[in-house]
Every structure is written in C-alpha cells, then in structure tokens.
Amino acid sequence: MNRVFADATTDKEFAAHGYVVRSFLQPNEIGALRHLYDEFPPELPSDFYATVFSRNIGYRRCISDGIAATIKYRLEALFPYHELCFAVFVTKRQKTKHGTLPLHRDYWFVDAAKHTAVHLWVPLVDVDETNGCLQVVSGSHTLVESPYAVNEYPPVFGHVMDLLTRQFAKSVPMAAGSVLAYESRLFHGSGENLSDKVRPACVVILLPKGVRPQVYVWNRLKQTTFDVLEVTTDYLLQMERGATIQKPYPEGVTYLTSVECPVDPLCPQDLARIKKPERSGWRRWLRWSG
Numbered sequence: 001m002n003r004v005f006a007d008a009t010t011d012k013e014f015a016a017h018g019y020v021v022r023s024f025l026q027p028n029e030i031g032a033l034r035h036l037y038d039e040f041p042p043e044l045p046s047d048f049y050a051t052v053f054s055r056n057i058g059y060r061r062c063i064s065d066g067i068a069a070t071i072k073y074r075l076e077a078l079f080p081y082h083e084l085c086f087a088v089f090v091t092k093r094q095k096t097k098h099g100t101l102p103l104h105r106d107y108w109f110v111d112a113a114k115h116t117a118v119h120l121w122v123p124l125v126d127v128d129e130t131n132g133c134l135q136v137v138s139g140s141h142t143l144v145e146s147p148y149a150v151n152e153y154p155p156v157f158g159h160v161m162d163l164l165t166r167q168f169a170k171s172v173p174m175a176a177g178s179v180l181a182y183e184s185r186l187f188h189g190s191g192e193n194l195s196d197k198v199r200p201a202c203v204v205i206l207l208p209k210g211v212r213p214q215v216y217v218w219n220r221l222k223q224t225t226f227d228v229l230e231v232t233t234d235y236l237l238q239m240e241r242g243a244t245i246q247k248p249y250p251e252g253v254t255y256l257t258s259v260e261c262p263v264d265p266l267c268p269q270d271l272a273r274i275k276k277p278e279r280s281g282w283r284r285w286l287r288w289s290g
C-alpha cells in the first residue's frame with residue numbers, strides 16, 4: 001500500500017482497517033459547503049441521491065470544483081501524497097423508507113493492486129445510526145482482488161452479503177465536517193435517515209499524485225477479462241453511472257490494456273480473515289434474541 005498520511009501511525013491504522021476517521025474541516029468551511037449545496041439544491045427524485053446521477057454536466061462540474069476549492073488546504077495538510085480527482089454531494093432525504101445503501105465497494109479509478117485511491121466521506125451535519133451515518137466493514141478492503149468495473153458484472157459477494165451486513169458492518173457516528181477516509185475497496189453502505197432533516201455529505205475521490213485516472217470495463221464475452229481505459233477528469237464528470245463504455249471510445253477515453261482476473265465470489269470462509277466489531281451489551285443481546 002502506498003503512503004497516504006504524513007504520519008506512519010495513521011498509515012498503519014488505514015492499512016489495517018481500510019479506513020480512518022479524523023477531524024477535517026473548520027466551521028467556516030462546513031458553512032461554505034452548505035452554502036454551495038443550498039445554492040444548487042439537488043432535485044432529490046429518490047431517497048438517496050448523488051450528484052453523479054445528474055445528466056447536467058455543468059452542474060456536476062460546478063459542484064466538484066466548488067468542493068475542491070473549499071477543501072483545498074485541508075486536503076494538502078492531511079493527504080500530502082494525493083490529489084483530488086472529482087467530488088460530489090450525496091444526499092439522504094429526511095424520513096427515508098428506501099434510502100438504505102447496501103454494502104458495496106466503489107469503482108476502481110486506479111489499479112488498486114499498485115496504487116492506493118483514497119475516497120473521502122464528509123458529512124455536513126452530525127451523523128449517527130438515526131440519520132444515515134456510514135457503515136463500514138473493517139479490513140474488508142483485502143477481501144476481493146478483482147477490479148470493480150463501471151459496468152454490470154457478476155456479483156462477487158452475494159453469498160456473504162447478509163453475513164457481512166449483520167455480523168461485520170459497524171456504524172460510524174461522526175461530527176459534521178469530520179472525514180471518514182477509506183481505501184476504495186472497503187465495503188461500506190448506509191442506513192435510513194429517520195430524522196426530519198436532510199443529510200448532505202460530500203464524497204471526494206483522491207488519487208496518488210501523478211497517477212492518471214482509469215476505469216475498468218468487464219468484458220461480457222471473455223468473462224475473466226477486464227478492459228482498462230485511461231480517462232480524463234472531464235470524462236469522469238460526464239460518465240453515466242452503470243453504463244458500459246464501448247468502442248469507438250468517446251473523447252477522453254483511451255484503451256490501455258486488458259487484464260485477466262477471475263471473478264471469484266466470496267464465501268463465508270473468506271470472512272475468517274476479517275474481525276467482527278465489538279458490540280455493545282444491548283446490541284449483543286439484540287443479536288442473540290433476534
């Protein structure tokens with residue numbers, strides 16, 4: 001794993017757990033992000049909404065640039081080896097019923113076997129289990145070797161999803177403006193927002209300095225093959241979520257190579273490598289009784 005933090009202790013914690021939580025923004029910076037969020041309120045057609053779902057490229061760019069400008073100095077201080085690729089707002093509407101985001105990994109924007117992409121989740125309000133804080137599976141960044149492609153491909157953890165969610169995932173309450181920095185391969189998700197206030201957060205993708213972004217496309221014809229495409233940041237700002245990228249490749253996309261990687265579904269025995277979180281007394285009781 002490459003260096004991420006200036007101090008070795010935080011690097012060790014990040015390598016072991018796949019994430020760390022730290023103080024990050026000052027109150028005026030949280031205010032500036034709230035202002036940006038309110039200035040361009042997302043349309044919120046669903047309980048969970050991310051600005052990458054928008055087809056309005058100007059809007060996506062404006063949000064990404066606005067977040068980048070606001071957190072520039074904090075990023076330089078905490079992540080000296082990385083630079084921002086793009087940033088988005090993610091919103092959980094108030095009183096959601098269908099806002100749960102099941103455990104998932106994020107797209108690979110670098111070869112994760114060689115480089116460490118760091119994804120940041122920064123809530124703009126205090127969060128806990130009642131309003132959609134993040135849930136993470138500590139150590140899960142080491143579980144799956146195959147790339148996470150931008151198009152649909154065979155499920156990797158369908159067999160263990162329930163087990164991971166019930167026994168391994170842990171909620172991470174956080175103060176507004178703090179950061180949960182995670183390795184892109186970490187399994188994470190979030191629950192419903194039961195509160196009567198919207199829960200806005202920023203997601204920021206950081207890549208090691210000098211490493212160009214790329215995406216992986218699963219090849220349906222040769223099922224163990226992933227095509228690796230170098231992409232520009234401009235392309236990422238307009239990429240349609242879940243859509244495959246086909247030849248002739250659009251502007252901003254260059255074919256690099258293809259890699260062989262069997263997509264091995266995880267089985268319960270694979271989870272022996274990671275630790276279950278400590279549960280507080282009442283949660284343990286709930287588990288036994290439920």
Ligand SMILES: O=C(O)CCC(=O)C(=O)O
Nearest residue numbers: 090101188189190201203
């Ligand atoms: O904002 C959330 O509730 C979760 C966001 C997330 O998991 C993601 O963007 O990958």
